[in-house]
Amino acid sequence: MKTENWAIVASALAGVALVGFFAAPSLLRGPPRDQETLCPKTGAIGQTLVLVDKTDPWSEVQAGRLKTLVKQIGDELPADRMLSIYVFNDVFEPGFPALISLCNPGRTATELIGNPRREYVKWVEKFGRPLDEALKTLTQPSKGNQSPIIEAIGDVVSRRENRVAEGDRKLVLVSDMLQNSSQFTVFGNGPGARDQEKLRQVLAKTWQSSGAGSWALGVHQVQGVYEPQRLEQAALLWQQAFQKMNVTVNWDRL
Template identity: 30%
Template sequence: MARRSKLARKKNSVTLALIVLVVLVIVALVTGVVYLLLNTEPPADPVTLCPATGPTGHTVVLVDNTEPLNFIQRQALTQRFKELAEKQVPEGQMISVFVLGESFTQNAMPIFEKCNPGTGEDKSKLNANPAQINARYTKEFRTPLIQLRQQITLDKPSDRSPVFEMLQLAAINGFDRVDAQGQRTLIVFSDMLPNMPEFSMFKGLPEFEQFAESAYGRKSQATLDGVEVHLNYLLNYPKLQTTKQAAFWEQYFDNSGAQLVEIDTFEG
């Protein structure tokens, strides 16, 4: 009887150990599944590459295509697009690029509009595919964004330069059309010299208050509430692009609800 009791106890111990082991394995599996469920992001939009919850910020780029870019300016613009792709538009944020010229009504929508999908370098192989993410970033975001400069091929100056209308379209078909959370930024590449039948800075620069009270001034005001504005001045006409002109645009953007945070002289 004693021998049987020993065998029984040994058998019971082995059984208990197996049960504990099975329970531990089940707990580990359940914990792993829960971790993956909690830490796996929903798939991004296949077209815009934006997070399933929407863009976490929005940068609108406006390129004034009414004056031909010289060689230096073309090189500089390519470099600026490279900086946008690699440094200035964080993962999850959207960039919309407008190239607008004399016939602004024919190019009223962005020629490029996607979110930065990220490079995958901060993702875990447990719940993501970093290599696949990086390949998508390169093929669908970085490369086509940098190559946009090749689409700007104007070879002679336009008769008109609808700068105000360009800004309005960037606001309406950029910021207003996209439901993005977070920071909103407008980056403009232009000489900022409107030249239209109703108003031309080539004929003189009025005080902003005088312009704002005119019929054209009232109809050309953009709405850019909460937007940070960065101007990249193309110095095509240095004698006209004075500190007084810069002050005019500072007042214009302030009147639109935006803040002009930077004026940068563009190379070339």
């Protein structure tokens, strides 16, 4: 009787082991992914959005700093988190395309126990190389008469594709912060120019309508071709406006 019982138990255990043997490869490969974005089909876990203002030319040194910044963001991006990079110029067009929008596919267990070099090459092809191509475009010089910074922020953060359901969202803005559009300008002596209260009103309206308040904001101010005094004046206007809106912003110079 005991022999029969042990036979039944052994058979059951063998069945479980067999199921595990066939299930393991799919588990080790990681979650199913979208072939275009490399994100899990269940959705990205968090997002970092880099918005770059190319309405004014930069020096080679500043372009190099931008490349270092974005490369660091890409290198430190956690697995399954989305990295989106947008570039805008003086001609603002709503819905302008992303330069890149990909999740870091990370490393799976099969990659760790398999051929590390081969799997690293796969990772570079999927994520690293597109990021490098985006960096080449980012550092190319550009110039324009308008600088629609507020408009660009409101446009990208309000898009459906940038509303990840899980994880945090971080907006990294790279700009000289010299807003110049019909909504607000830091140039000239016309009505409302450099008016801190008007800037606050325009920002508050954009933040409310776009949902920008759900994003953590970081600003990397670029000097470009302008004198430091003008940049400091613009920085103070923005910082005071954000303070009155109770928006926390990490601000530094690139």
